[in-house]
Amino acid sequence: MRIIFMGTPEFAVPTLDALVAAGHEIVAAYSQPPRRGNRGKTAPSPVHARAEALGIAVRTPLSFRREPGAIEAFAALEADVAVVAAYGLILPQAVLDAPRLGCLNVHGSLLPRWRGAAPIQRAILAGDAETGVGIMQMEAGLDTGPVRLEGRTPVGGKTAGELTAELSAMGAGLMAKVLGDFDRYPAVAQPEDGVTYAAKIDKAEARLDFARPAVEVERQVRAYNPAPGAFFEVGGERIRVHAAEMVAGSGGIGSVLDERLTIGCSEGAIRPILVQRAGRGVMTSAELLRGFAIPEGTRL
Incomplete structure (x- = not known):
């Protein structure tokens, strides 16, 4: 097929690679424009960099609606289908309609649960036992389109980073399967019940809330790993928590309960493992405490 690929973060790269490996013709790759990083340097997105390495022409419009000629240039590619994976821009109806077979999206949830920007993190925060990825036929609504194929996986104790990598690889395989035999996978409308929305993650959410039960605090740690990074503050310094475990214990909410940095929650206690x-x-927490005292009774 003649395919337009549209994606931005690392999550999308395996799908691009899978389409190339399957022998499809990628007529162009669309990605968000290069951004300024933490050290002030401008760098292309992971999809942009990978597409260039594969010899694929890259386009980076800021907006299809506001950039003159962007929609016309997209349509002029005369693609059979557009494949979208975490692109990050809203596609107007004229773009959705331009490819012969429309636009297919790799979405990281079991739709209609967790439509929106952050489905993987929201699934972890909600304590979902299972999540997955779906190949959705895109339409104008927010992730409302019918689904052609989906895969499932337990959430377990996975971090957002681990789950993202797993669903990224799974989605790449599913997309390749759908495009390899398109008529075999008809679009099935999403159920009307069970709709939830996955709002974009705000950095302020990453502050650990010890007024919650320990089970929810532990989910915060996993959901915000690797980004934006769960944290607590002590002595004016921010301590990032990469991994934590629930433990038996009770005491003041947000208070350090012992010499192992066990922290009281509204129900149970949490103990950071990697900080x-x-x-x-x-x-490790033990290494932290050897050079940075956080005595028992400290309120975080």
């Missing part, structure tokens, strides 16, 4: 101070590497 990180600003400008330092990841370390």
